[in-house]
Amino acid sequence: MRRFGRIGSVIIAVLLTGTLLAACGGKTSADGKVHIEFFQNKPEAKDSFDKLVAKFNAENPNIEVTQVNPPDAETVLLTRVVKNDEPDIVGMGATDTFSVLSQSGIFEDLTGQPLLDQVNPAYVKQVTDVTGMTEITGVPYATNANGIMYNKEIFRKLNLQVPKTWDELIQTAKAVKAAGIIPFYFTYKDDWQTNLSFNALGPNIVGNDFFKARRADETTFKDHFQEVAEKMLALLDYGHSDNFGKTYADGNRAFARGEAAMYIQGTWAIPELRKTNPDLELGFFPFPTGNDPNKANLISGVDTLLAITESSKHKEEAAKFVEFLLQPENIGQYIEEQTAFSAVEGVNQDDPAVAELKPYFEQSRFVDFADHFIPAAVQLNSITQSFLQNRNIDGFLNTLDTEWDKVANRRQTP
Amino acid sequence: MARRRAAFYWMTIPAVVLFFLFHTFPALQGVYYSFTNWNGFGDHYDFIGFKNYYYLFQDSNVWNAYGFTFKFAVVATIFINIISLLIALGLNASIKARNFFRAVYFLPNILSVLIVGYIFNYLFSNVFPIWGAHLGSDTLAGNILGNEKFAWLGVSFVAVWQGIAFNTILYLSGLQTIPTDIYEASNLDGASKWQEFWKITFPMIAPFFTINMVLAMKNSLMVFDLIVALTNGGPGRATQSISHLIYTGGFEGGEFAYQSANSVIYFIVIALISIIQIRFLQRRETDM
Numbered sequence: 296m297r298r299f300g301r302i303g304s305v306i307i308a309v310l311l312t313g314t315l316l317a318a319c320g321g322k323t324s325a326d327g328k329v330h331i332e333f334f335q336n337k338p339e340a341k342d343s344f345d346k347l348v349a350k351f352n353a354e355n356p357n358i359e360v361t362q363v364n365p366p367d368a369e370t371v372l373l374t375r376v377v378k379n380d381e382p383d384i385v386g387m388g389a390t391d392t393f394s395v396l397s398q399s400g401i402f403e404d405l406t407g408q409p410l411l412d413q414v415n416p417a418y419v420k421q422v423t424d425v426t427g428m429t430e431i432t433g434v435p436y437a438t439n440a441n442g443i444m445y446n447k448e449i450f451r452k453l454n455l456q457v458p459k460t461w462d463e464l465i466q467t468a469k470a471v472k473a474a475g476i477i478p479f480y481f482t483y484k485d486d487w488q489t490n491l492s493f494n495a496l497g498p499n500i501v502g503n504d505f506f507k508a509r510r511a512d513e514t515t516f517k518d519h520f521q522e523v524a525e526k527m528l529a530l531l532d533y534g535h536s537d538n539f540g541k542t543y544a545d546g547n548r549a550f551a552r553g554e555a556a557m558y559i560q561g562t563w564a565i566p567e568l569r570k571t572n573p574d575l576e577l578g579f580f581p582f583p584t585g586n587d588p589n590k591a592n593l594i595s596g597v598d599t600l601l602a603i604t605e606s607s608k609h610k611e612e613a614a615k616f617v618e619f620l621l622q623p624e625n626i627g628q629y630i631e632e633q634t635a636f637s638a639v640e641g642v643n644q645d646d647p648a649v650a651e652l653k654p655y656f657e658q659s660r661f662v663d664f665a666d667h668f669i670p671a672a673v674q675l676n677s678i679t680q681s682f683l684q685n686r687n688i689d690g691f692l693n694t695l696d697t698e699w700d701k702v703a704n705r706r707q708t709p
Numbered sequence: 710m711a712r713r714r715a716a717f718y719w720m721t722i723p724a725v726v727l728f729f730l731f732h733t734f735p736a737l738q739g740v741y742y743s744f745t746n747w748n749g750f751g752d753h754y755d756f757i758g759f760k761n762y763y764y765l766f767q768d769s770n771v772w773n774a775y776g777f778t779f780k781f782a783v784v785a786t787i788f789i790n791i792i793s794l795l796i797a798l799g800l801n802a803s804i805k806a807r808n809f810f811r812a813v814y815f816l817p818n819i820l821s822v823l824i825v826g827y828i829f830n831y832l833f834s835n836v837f838p839i840w841g842a843h844l845g846s847d848t849l850a851g852n853i854l855g856n857e858k859f860a861w862l863g864v865s866f867v868a869v870w871q872g873i874a875f876n877t878i879l880y881l882s883g884l885q886t887i888p889t890d891i892y893e894a895s896n897l898d899g900a901s902k903w904q905e906f907w908k909i910t911f912p913m914i915a916p917f918f919t920i921n922m923v924l925a926m927k928n929s930l931m932v933f934d935l936i937v938a939l940t941n942g943g944p945g946r947a948t949q950s951i952s953h954l955i956y957t958g959g960f961e962g963g964e965f966a967y968q969s970a971n972s973v974i975y976f977i978v979i980a981l982i983s984i985i986q987i988r989f990l991q992r993r994e995t996d997m
Contacts, residue, residue, distance in 0.1 A: 540852025672962030681945025
């Protein structure tokens, strides 16, 4: 009796433990379909991709694609990679986060694959420039533009022309301010909004080759970014009364309601603006960074690329979905809804709001964002936000160099 | 008897195994990674000994985060305990609708921190500036969460607002352990309310004061979700707490191993502070 009691306790304990552990196990697919997870980072684009996913699933009964679009998506993606729980396809920008993941071997090398045949080589080069690798780890899909939106109605009312030089930009802002209207609606409570002017001024005034030299420790921000910093500060005089108290969402609402003449923002915000005010008459012009109109390039980067993870067990089906998205009919639908630009050649964006940008794309007069080359651990956004508030140029440039050096020291060399 | 006791030990095995697997083992893994340069992705990393710990002491962002975290934690702890004790004294008195007020004051505790954060984000952005403008204050006419110098006050205000509820409950339960006949005796001796508080009430609830101070300090030192909801560590890094730095540096920044080292030190710091606090306050308990 006693022996059975003791043994019984042990058996029950082991069974309970086993039962609890088994409950943590994963489930296997029972419907015979191949399940593909498409992890995508743009909240603005969720609806557009939902439509395309539904269309693909209807055309391919044996495959089921699911879109996952969590808040703070890039950080969620990184935490999942740490756990080796990677989605099959990742849609994200060609940023430093993408660069680090690529260098760590997370994504499949697509060099020589037919998926890249229709893609503009300039954007493929942007991808490899950011990663610093010869392998091509993502298919550029949709691109964006960073610049300045303006309210056409306000411009007509004040008889203003679209500025093409820095001096004209400042004169325009002064005229708007004199008329009692907000020249620029700044949204600097969100720290990523403070890097928009940095991203436009840096590549045009300094050039993105700076970052290759910086990676090789051959130059410094202190030596080259003085003018960028000065111009970032100059704009602050033409904001509103609470530049650091308003967010991106506040700014979209305010600009859509015609509260400001101009809005330093990217094209990604246009769909959001139209949700608030479908009748908004907006235009978009490249950021005039200097006084030679012919030297000002449009800032345009890969807003969404499509990468297939190396660990995916369904690479063929994943590639099929990517190929589907790249078809002119489907990417045309996407860029129309998102007011984005196509990385696939021959698919044009005809929205009147961004008509002024067309020549820049046709002539390949565009360069990538500066922040795509800066390691995420440097936390550029925090540094620019702090700088614009304390207005200390030397502190700003020294901090950029210090943080860059710290992170470079700590980082694995690829 | 001994055999019967053995059965109870066996019953704890499942819980111990689960705790080890999901808590102890991951924590030990974190310590292991703190000696590497792993970025969290892929399979390659090198052992670098104590380099991460060395870098931490050179990193002004880490010192900045500790500076904010301690300033915030001390202010929040003091205000939470003073206000919650005052509220508990009020709720313990013979007032009308006492149970109703107890429920009202407990409400902040059951709300999600993120929900509270977003509500106050809206208030700081759209409501308080209007009040500030009426007061004629330039500073308050703007969103103070966007002000490098004052954002920490906004964060502290919300943390205190939410943190009071839990501590009030503990003080209330402490106050109810005091026998009423002691107060009757002191009344006969002509003691004033002030004397009554410092000579009877406070010494009697000293253990509750100790645990409330330790809990408020520990929770404040670990502030994270409120930071995310209100300021995301901004403006700049003005309100970046250690836990927020570990999260953004480790996951957003791709410096998993480096921030693992940061979290090891963080754990040691919090444990030390809690131990010192308990020892100090418990010694004062016996002196009363």
